[in-house]
Each structure stands twice: as structure tokens, then as C-alpha cells.
Amino acid sequence: MNTDSIRSYLKISTNAAPLAVFRILFGLMMVISMVRFAANGWIEKLYIEPGFFFSYLGFEWVQPLGEWTYLIFFICGVSALFVSVGYKYRLSIIVFFISFTYIELMDKTTYLNHYYFISILSFLMIFLPAHAYFSVDAFRNESIRSQQVPKWSIDSIKLLLGIVYFYAGLAKLNSDWLFAAMPLQIWLPSKYSIPILGDLLQQQWTHYTFAWAGAIYDLTIPFLLLIKRTRTFAFILVVIFHVLTRVLFPIGMFPYIMIVSALIFFDAGLHNRILKYISKGFRISKSLFDNGKNYSFPKPMIHKVSVGIVALFFIVQHLVPFRYMLYPGELFWTEEGYRFSWRVMLMEKAGYANFKVVNPENGQRFYVDNTQFLTPFQEKQMSSQPDFILEYAHFLENHYRQQGIQNPEIYVDSYIALNGRQSRPFVNPDIDLTEIEPSLKHRTWLLPFNDEIKGL
Amino acid sequence: MKLPMQICRLPKTVRRLFCFHKDVPMKKIITLILTVFIVWSCTSDGPSGPDVDDFDREAILVNWADNIIIPAFTHFSETTGTLHSDAVAFSEDPTLQHLETLRESWKSAYLAFQHVSMFEMGAIMNYRDFLNTYPTTADSNSFNPEEKKTILENIETSDYNLELPSTRSTQGFPALDYMLNGLAENDDELLSFYTSDTNSENYRTYLTDLTQRIDVLANQILNNWTDSYRDEFVSNSGKGANSSLDMMVNDFIFYYETLLRKGKIGIPAGVFSGTPLSTHVEAYHSKGFSKALFNEALDATQKFFNGTHFDSNQSGESLSSYLDFLNTMKEGADLASLINNQFNDARDAAESLNENFAAQVESDNSLMLSTYNELQKNVVFMKVDMVQALGISITYSDNDGD
Secondary structure, eight states: OOHHHHHHHHHOEEESHHHHHHHHHHHHHHHHHHHHHHHTTHIIIIIISOSOOOOOTTOTTOOOOGGGHHHHHHHHHHHHHHHHHTSSHHHHHHHHHHHHHHHHHHOGGGOOHHHHHHHHHHHHHTTSOTTSSSSHHHHHOTTTOOSEEEHHHHHHHHHHHHHHHHHHHHHTOBHHHHHSOTTHHHHGGGGTTSTTHHHHTTSHHHHHHHHHHHHHHHHHHHHHHHSHHHHHHHHHHHHHHHHHHHHHSOOTTHHHHHHHHHGGGSOHHHHHHHHHHHHHHHTOOGGGTOOOOBOOOSSHHHHHHHHHHHHHHHHHHHHGGGGGGGSOSOHHHHOTTOTTSOOOSOOOEEEEEEEEEEETTTTEEEEOOGGGTSOHHHHHHHHHOHHHHHHHHHHHHHHHHHTTOSSOEEEEEEEEEETTOOOEEOBOTTSOGGGOOOOSSOOTTBOOOOSOOOBO | OOOOHHHHTOOHHHHHHHOOSTTSOHHHHHHHHHHHHHHHHHHTTSOOSSOOOOOOHHHHHHHIIIIIIHHHHHHHHHHHHHHHHHHHHHHHSOOHHHHHHHHHHHHHHHHHHTTTTTOOTTSOTTHHHHHOOSSOOOSTTSOOTTOOOOHHHHHHHOOOOTTSGGGGGGSHHHHHHIIIIISSSSHHHHHHHHHTSTTHHHHHHHHHHHHHHHHHHHHHHHHHIIIIIHHHHHHOOOSSTTSHHHHHHHHHHHIIIIIIIIIIIITTTTTTTSSOOGGGSTTGGGSSOHHHHHHHHHHHHHHHHHTBOTTSSOBOSOHHHHHHHHHHHHTOOOHHHHHHHHHHHHHHHHHTSOSSHHHHHHHOHHHHHHHHHHHHHHHHIIIIIIHHHHTOOSSOOOOOOO
């Protein structure tokens, strides 16, 4: 590939309908997600009730704002609605990105790959002209109203979706998933009461079929969606796959978001048809937007910067999932470089962490009752993830210092059962965790895994 | 292939949406979907792994309800009935003989309670907190961080409502322990509170109010189980955080970890405070009954784990047989034996303890700590390994997963 072909690729424009439909549906899904989150009482339960929150390294300053946390969710929901209808789009999508990401950064306990996906997708959308067609902005402002948008803007969403699927597929290429059908072998039998499927889920061959089919699906679906001949079939697979995961696992809105997102792979014909239905329903004149014009960025500079940022964004996205290779040891055990890498439903990890506080001045020692500081959900997440354990140990250090112990030492007795293996000691119980600063460095304070999981 | 009419009659809009390629008609797509399903259903008759019959989880619930929970509550309510009638007999005629009888029925009821204390489902919310909150707030010298009214204040003023949560630490078995063993150093002095004290009538009334409250709670729970909850419990055999199996396993582990391990051994041994707290043992005033209560509770939890019937040594389906079943599928460690061995190790460790845990804590706390350590190991086996094997979520939260 040479610079000429890149330059000419960047000049190609295409019908704007797919991008407009994507914007409308994405915004709508986010509105529903926010309403659902609030209606389930999760804002209160996850962000207001706990007395302590786990932070990402470097984002300790991002904290819930007490009762004002509701306001963040409200802002997030309203900006999602504005994105959907395309009203003050750029501002709205920036506000959405910031508020949504702020919510995710408030407590690491709630980390989910699909929240991360929403965060980076909304970041990407800041640089796309998703408001050029069939939006309030385009309705009011003739200068941005365009029937054609740069092809790269639609392709970038396809690429991001492709990355999510493909990397999730790569992550499944390991011996636990393929040759032990773990953790599906643990999860599926417990779904015995699902009609029809319930009995099938007890069979070992079902677990292997699901494991292999899942890996093949993730690795091939981006390509099957790209190729015109297989596209309809691929979309049917997308629907079956995500509906099945919805039935089997508690994964909230994610399946619907992915199904709706996959529509972007279809030709503009479908999207124009969808917009026609919407126009009819809301008595909007679609023809107003069909002006045959090409979208051009307000300034050439903005165009250049947008393309540059998007390119950089994708380079980073390709590298981040592989950062685990910089660390020795088993990824599933140490979780060094585990997050932000589309490792979805790969592990069943249960842990137990019992913290011991020692007062070196008088040798007094006692154990901590975790329920005094953490919610059951936080305790569960803390017990199985080393960075949580360390952060919590430092929290305990501060707490007991305030209680009058000058220089408390914190030790932890911890056990982890990974993918059906018998529980084994996790953190070195002889190490005073207050001596260890949270960092991205290799965690030498963990005990070895003493087993091997082969593969990527 | 002739398509069923319903499929052909999909709404026009749906058909139009997906069949925009003229060369891919709806029929072709439907054929494709059907083929996928036919291939799927054909393979289901094909090869399969080890012969695993679907484990009947409802059988666990039936065994728990009919052979353990209901018999245990039945026995408990019988003992609380005797307890109350003996208390009435004593209050009408406060003699040493009646006191001895009452102490014995208090012991039987307290032991029977150890078999039902782990069951919160189908019971009145927090009922066990009304029956067994200790240390009891007896008098002005008692452990009383929240500055609640003491038993003696209740008696003096006759102003108390035992249904209020704030009175939990002045009622139940620990309060009876104080009334029957802790009021005075010797029996003569103790009897005088019920006979010659200026408030003797109040003492007698308080005593029978306590036993009546226990008896009423016991009967309410038993009746709820036998009237309606048993069927509700058994039929809720589905999956998820609100199914009977998941909730019971969560309750069971909570009981083992918090009330048995921590309450009966850990707190008195100073595991959570750094300094031993001998006054925090169960049945403190009896001076010699705490170990019997602990052993009874340990036996009850192990029997529940193994599905052993309440009144015989017969066993039915339970967590151990379920783990054995899952074990055949996963070729993992023999978890049921690990857990049973650990129960036995804890029992062995407790064997050398003084009948009176308070005395043990004061003379040689290290033996208490080693018992605690053995109990602790089973928390890991049950809360980590067992819960993972069963595919049960340990939190009650219904948050989204990945």
C-alpha cells in the first residue's frame, strides 16, 4: 500500500444512511441502557451505598459524587438522546463520551468489556460526521446536510466491531477453552431449567460444541459480515449467537447493542429503507436530506486531525490486547494485561481473601471482616483480582492508621480456584502488602500458578 | 421443502428488510435456518460424553425440606413448647427442682436450635437474631456498645416490646442463660430473685415472656414451612440467584462462615479484635455449655452438607452427592471428601477444648485459634471450590456480567 492509494481511499465517499442509522440506534440503545440502569436501582447500589471504591491506576481522582451521581447518569442519558436525534451532535457525543467514561472509571468493580467498548466507540464517533444526514443538525443547517460521507467513517465502525469479535476469538484459542471446555463446563450445567436447552446443557459434548463454535464464530464473523454473499447468513448467525448468550448469561443490553451495531455492515439500501419507515412514522421529509452532496469537514485541518486521531486510535487498539506478552507468568493467574483486551467470558475465577492486620509495636494481630468495608459484589471482585487486593490492602493500612496503629502491616491469606481447578494459595502470605506500591510492574508478590494454560 | 404457513406469513416489513437482494429470497434464508436447526437436532442423537443423566436438583430440595428442615423445626418447636411450659411451672412455683428442670429444657431447646439456625428461608426475617444474639446485654457491666436497655432495666420498668429489633440482645436463649445461670453466684441467691426480691413478680413475668416469645417464633416458622412454604421452596428449582438451591447454598455458607466459625469461635478467640473476648462465648453464664452447642452446630452443618436425615442416619440427595455428580464430569479433585475431611478435622481440633470456651480462651487461647484455623479451611473449600463447581453466584447482586 502506498500513500497514493491511502489518499485516494480517504477521498472515497459513500451513502450516509448507514452512519445515520447507526447513530440513531446507538443513541437509542444508550438511552435505554441508562434508564434500565437507574430503574434497577444500580446507581444507588453500586455508586452511592459503598463506602470505598476501587480505582484505575492514575484515575484515583474519579469518584462518585454522592447524590450528585444521579446527575452524571442523567447527563449521560440526555446526551445519548441528543446523539440519537443528531441535535448538537459533536457536543453531545463528547459529553456522552466523557460522562459515560467517568461512570466507568468511578469503580473498577463494575468493569465489563462491553462498557469499555461503548466508551471507545463513543470516542471514535466524536470524529465521525454521523450528523451529516437525517439529523436535527442537518435539518437546521444546510451547510452540513450531506447525502454522502467519507467511506472511512463507516469503515472505521466496521473495523472496531471486527476487532472486538476477532480479538475475542483469538483469546479463546487456549487449552482451557478448547480442550477442557472451561469455563463453559461449569457455567452451562447450572442452566438446567432453561426449556428445551436445559437437558442438552448437561452433556459434555454440548460444552465442547459451544466452545469451538464460539471461537470459530468470533474469528470468522467479521469477514462473513464483510463479504456480500455471506452477509445475510452472517447476520442471522449474529442474531442467533447473541440471543443465545442473552438466554444463557446475565449480560444485560450487550447482545442487543451488538445485533443493532452489526447492521452497519449492510448496504445503504437497507438503511435507506429503515429511514423511510422512520420518516413515515414521524412525518419527516427524508427527501430533504437526499441532496447528493458530499460531506466536507468544516476545515481541512479538522479533517486531517480527525483522520490522524482515528488512525492512531486503531494502532493502539491493535496493540493493547497484546500487552500481556510483556509480562512473565500465566495471564489468567496474574491478570497482568487482562482488561481492555476483549477477553470475554474466558474465566471462572472464584477467590477468598482474608486480611491480617499486624501491629508491629506490640505484636497484636487480628483479621479483617471484609463486609465491614465492601459490598458483597466488591468483595467478590476483590478476592480474585490482584490489583484489587493490593488497593484494598492500602485502604486498610490507612484505615487502621487512623484507628491508632502507627505502622500497620497488612498480610493476606488468599485462595483462588481457576476454571475448575482446586483452589490454591494466591498472594504470598508472608509479604507485607503495605510495602508494595500499585504499579504496572510485574507482580512478584503472587505465588506461582503451577499449571499451564497453553495458547494465546 | 414445504414451509409451514406461519413462516411464509412473516410480516411484509420483516421480509422486505432482510430480502433486499433480489437473488436471495425469503424462502432460501428460511431453508438455511431450518437446515441449521435440523443438523443441530440430528447431532443430539449422536455421540455423547460420559453417561450423565440429568441430575435431579429438585430431589435435593425435597430431601432438604422433608427430611431435614421440617423435622428439625418440628423437633425445635416441641422443645420450645416444653421450655415454655417448664418456665410457667417454675414461675408458679419457683423451687430448685423446677429450676433444674427448666435448665434442662433450656439446654434441649438450645441444642435443637443449632439444627435450624442455618435456615433463614421460609422463616421470619432475622428470627435467629431474636433467638440467639450474644453476648446478651444483661446489666450495666455487659458488653453494650450501642447502649441498649439491659435485661435488668426491662425487668425493673416492665416496659419492653420483645418484637422490636432493639431488644434482640435482651431475649432469646442468651437472655435465658442469664436469667437461669447468671443472675447470682449460687442457686439460692438466684432463686431469691424469683421469690423474695421486690421485683420478683417482674422477674417471673420476664422469664415466661422470653420462653413464650421463643415458642411463638418456633411455631410460626414451622407452620409457615408446613402450610405453604415447603411447596414453594421445592418448586422453585430453577436457576439463578433467586432459586431455592442458590439461596440455600448462600445461606448455608453465610451461616457457616459468620455464625459458626466467627461467632462461636473466632470472636471469643480474638481473631477479629486482637485480644480474646471470653465474655463473647455462646451460653457464657452456663459456664460449660458452649462446647456442646458448638459441636451440635458443627454436626448439623455437616449433616446438611451430606443430606443426612434429621432423625436417622439415612442420607438423601444434597450438596455432597451433587458435587460427586459434577465431579464425574470434570475429573477434578474429590471435593465432597475434601470438605467432609475438613469437617472432621475441625471436630478433632475442637475435641481438646474445655467444655467452657470462656475458660479455654482464658487458659490457652491457642487451642481455640487452631480450631478456628481448621474451620477456616472449609470456608475456602465451600465458598471458593464448591460454589465454583456448582455454578452458583455467591453474591445476591443481579448485575450484568461480561
